[in-house]
Amino acid sequence: METSFLRSLVVFLVWTLTSFACHFCAKLFLKETAHFTAGFSVTVLTGMQIIFCLAFTKVSDKSDTEVTTNKYVIFAAHACATLATNWSMSFTYAASTFAIKLMEPLTSALLQRFLLGVRLSYLQWMSIPAVVYGAIVFAADDKTRHFNVSNGVILAFISNICLSFRNVYMKKNHLSKSQFCIYSLRLSLSVLVSSTITAILVANYLVYVKIVPSGSLYIYSLLIGSSLFHVSYSYISTIVVLKHCSVVGHAFGNIFKRFSVIGFLYMAGSRTASTSNFIGLFICVTGLAVYTLSKRNETEICAANMDLETKYRNTVRNKLFIICISAANIVMVFLANYGKNGSSLAYNMNSITYSRKLSLSKRLDFSIGDFFSTDLVQNPEEANKLSPLLTTRPDVIEEAQRIHNNIFKSLLGRYKYAMLFNYSPSENKGDSAIVVGEVILLRKLNINVVFACESRCTKKHLDKAQVLSRKYTDNELIILLHGGGNVIGFQRADYMRSDVIPRFLRFNIIMFPQSILYFNQHSHLNFCKKLYAMHANLTFIWRDENSYILGKNFFPKVRSLLSPDMAYQIGFTPRFMQPIYDILWIKREDAESPVYETPEAPINLRMHVSDWLNWKTPRGLSPMEDTFLMTTNGMMFLQRGRIVITDRLHGHILSTLLAIPHVYIDNKQRKISNYHNTWTAGLENVILANSSLDAVAKARQLLIKLDKDLPEIEGFYTNSN
Known part of the structure; x- marks a missing residue:
């Protein structure tokens, strides 16, 4: 019994991790290929996942007409579900898709009743809404609370129904003693390795000849990774798990698989649980307990040929498994939120460590x-x-x-x-x-x-x-x-x-x-x-x-x-060029100008005065690209000085990012000093000047004070005026 329980636990964990990895890679692939049309990216992703399923799986044992029909229905339903799921992820949040997929026990129960003729007891029918509702409340966050019918939501519902159809017909195959299985492991690995090496060589060549961008290899890796994990978790789901439980039981297992993923997110600090999340978890576990206890009245299809002792052992094992998974989820959520919000000691210790570094x-x-x-x-x-x-x-x-x-x-x-x-x-x-x-x-x-x-x-x-x-x-x-x-x-x-x-x-x-x-x-x-x-x-x-x-x-x-x-x-940007002047002065001449006369440069100091409006930037291929080029050009403008004097707010802000000491002159509206007093009042080596003469004097003081820390003027500039 212990060996069976441990084996079940390992299967559950592998099922959870491969499912998470598949959808994680798929989501990244869709994000990286967002510049293509959504239909193209989704079609490529779905096509590759289905090709891998066909390449690595086969139907064993019986090959009669019914089995052949079931096989085609299974592949069609699986392909439609995969396409709908991928398309849904390109339209809406994964959290919204997740919430909809928690409806799976309900659709599975209905299809199991009408297609397999398996009846559920009244207690089991009553437990399904509790499990579904509790699961949705437990999974709810800011994204799912703002639930809304859209294309992504509709596609997620379609995926849900298709998966239920697939599972029902897969169960029919199990009953007919025919099942899907993986081809020869050696052959499968050989095909995978050879195709991957070939694809990598082709991708690198296409990058080298500049037919495709340099990120193409990364995108290909996401595509292959998602497809491999898709085959893995689909195999575990339909062949390993579904073989030993009913279609509705499989749907409940799917819920706990998704619970575990959320539990990992809580542990990682990506989410926090509210009181309503805990209430939802309690409702779901209670509903699942009712369903499990009422299964003594259900004739389990998978146990048709087992003796009473084996059935009893499996029932106890399944109940123990459910209790352990439920307890693990509760502990994960509690510990994660206690560590992040509830424990003042842990939180304050982190804060003290941070404050000491400030x-x-x-x-x-x-x-x-x-x-x-x-x-x-x-x-x-x-x-x-x-x-x-x-x-x-x-x-x-x-x-x-x-x-x-x-x-x-x-x-x-x-x-x-x-x-x-x-x-x-x-x-x-x-x-x-x-x-x-x-x-x-x-x-x-x-x-x-x-x-x-x-x-x-x-x-x-x-x-x-x-x-x-x-x-x-x-x-x-x-x-x-x-x-x-x-x-x-x-x-x-x-x-x-x-x-x-x-x-x-x-x-x-x-x-x-x-x-x-x-x-x-x-x-x-x-x-x-x-x-x-x-x-x-x-x-x-x-x-x-x-x-x-x-x-x-x-x-x-x-x-x-x-x-x-x-x-x-x-963010913080280190200087990337040597200065040309001791003092670089940004002087604006528009409606916001403070209006002042520029004094002469101090003896033995190089000073340049101009506005960066006149510091022209080469143009890119789009206005958005131009903004990035202009920003970089503005940083080049500032780096020409060891010290900066500015009457522009972003002369102050970009100098802060570049770690250039500076003096600022404010205008009548106090635009810079209002900002400085709000956010940067404590910054060292940022000084307000009362006039242009005062600005030069304070810039000279900074040069003397920081001479050893500032970059030197190098090259022919040191001997020219």
């Missing part, structure tokens, strides 16, 4: 552990509690990205698609850096941008976006407005947003971090108040505390949050 300008008067666990969407005033106290660039950048992660995972976590409007591929390198940060964030969150329109977005482009949006539900698609510093102060930017917002009233709209520039334009302010009040689900994120306060006052119907500029998503 370089602070003064002692903290709040609990760092409580602060890190704060939801900044629900408590936006808490966002800048720590950042102004940090004195080193890595700490400031890491904290900015942590705040982004806190806010945007909450706001965007359930969405799969996005439209981005009014981004700016501008020689104003700061605007481009914001776009780059926005794109990096969306990639981290695995959100696919299905439409992007730059600041010159025409009515034709907007009409196209509006038509495209009808393909998505409001829980799949999010509308995003580009960040920057142009609310109220730049009327054209508000007018562009007025073209976008009325077209997408069905969807949530979020504006990336912005600043308010208020020039006492009362008529335009009233226009903005009416515009931004018209949308019921509009969120504005402000990038400095002053704008946050103004935003809440001006737009009380709009949800206001506080977050650092999106350019911080670029």
Whole structure:
């Protein structure tokens, strides 16, 4: 009995791991091939998985007409289920597909009753809704709570029904003493190795001759991996597991297999369990216990030829197996959440370790552990509690990205698609850096941008976006407005947003971090108040505390949050070129300029003054590519100086990313100092100057203070003026 139990446990674990690996590789393959049409990627993936099934499996023993018919039905149902599952994953979240597949016991029970004639007792019928409902509640997270009928959901239901058909007809094969089995292991391995080596050689050759991109080998590996794991878990599911239980019992086993995957996610910290999740687990286990205990009244098909003693041993073994798996899931969820949320000791110890590594300008008067666990969407005033106290660039950048992660995972976590409007591929390198940060964030969150329109977005482009949006539900698609510093102060930017917002009233709209520039334009302010009040689900994120306060006052119907500029998503960037000047001065000459005279360069110091608008960037193949090139070019512009003087906000932000000490001159709207006081007030070697003369004097002080730490001017520049 012990040997049988251990064998069952090993089979269950292998079944779980191969299933998880198959769908994980498949999801990555679909993501990496997203630039193709969805139908093409899904067809290739499904075709390869089915080819592997045909190549490695065969029908043994009997070969009569009924068995042959069953074989074709099984392969057809399996192929349809695989296609529907893959297509569903390309449309919707895996979590939504998962929730739908938890309905499998119900469809299996119905098909088993009508096609195999196996009756279930009243207790068993009553247990099925409890198991299904409890499983869905246990598996629920932010994605499945926003459940919504869509193409992906419909395809998942189709997959569910097809799998039930497959299992019923596979059970018929087991009863007829005919079954699927793996071909000769030696032959199978030989075919696999030879085909893999050939494919790798072909793929490398195609990469070498530049017919396909360099990532093709990785994509091929995902395709092969998914196909191999598909054969493995399908074999275990239909031949090993289904042979020893009923179709409904197999469906219950599938639920616990999926439970185990979720348990691993809890242990890894990818998910946390709420009280409702625990209640769902309890309901599901109770329903399963009722089903198992009532099986004494069911004539098990697989036990038709067994004696009473064997049947008794199997029943005890199955009950023990179910109890152990249930207990393991409960323990995994409890320990994971106790370690992550419930145990103040474990959590605070991690927080203390983190706080000791931080370089602070003064002692903290709040609990760092409580602060890190704060939801900044629900408590936006808490966002800048720590950042102004940090004195080193890595700490400031890491904290900015942590705040982004806190806010945007909450706001965007359930969405799969996005439209981005009014981004700016501008020689104003700061605007481009914001776009780059926005794109990096969306990639981290695995959100696919299905439409992007730059600041010159025409009515034709907007009409196209509006038509495209009808393909998505409001829980799949999010509308995003580009960040920057142009609310109220730049009327054209508000007018562009007025073209976008009325077209997408069905969807949530979020504006990336912005600043308010208020020039006492009362008529335009009233226009903005009416515009931004018209949308019921509009969120504005402000990038400095002053704008946050103004935003809440001006737009009380709009949800206001506080977050650092999106350019911080670029992260800490080491210098990649030597300086040419001692002082590099960015001097703007537009409406936001502080307006000052540039003094003469100090004796024996090389100083260059210009605006990066005039530092032209080579163009790429698209406006989006241009933003990345312009951002890199802006970093090159700054690195020409050992020290930077700037009156542009992103001169300050990009210098922070590059670890270039700098002096800033503020304008009348206090755009830079508002940001500096909100997020970077504690940074060393970042100094506010009161005038242009003061800026030069402070830049010279920094040069003297940091001379040994700053890179030297090398080459012929050392002897030229």
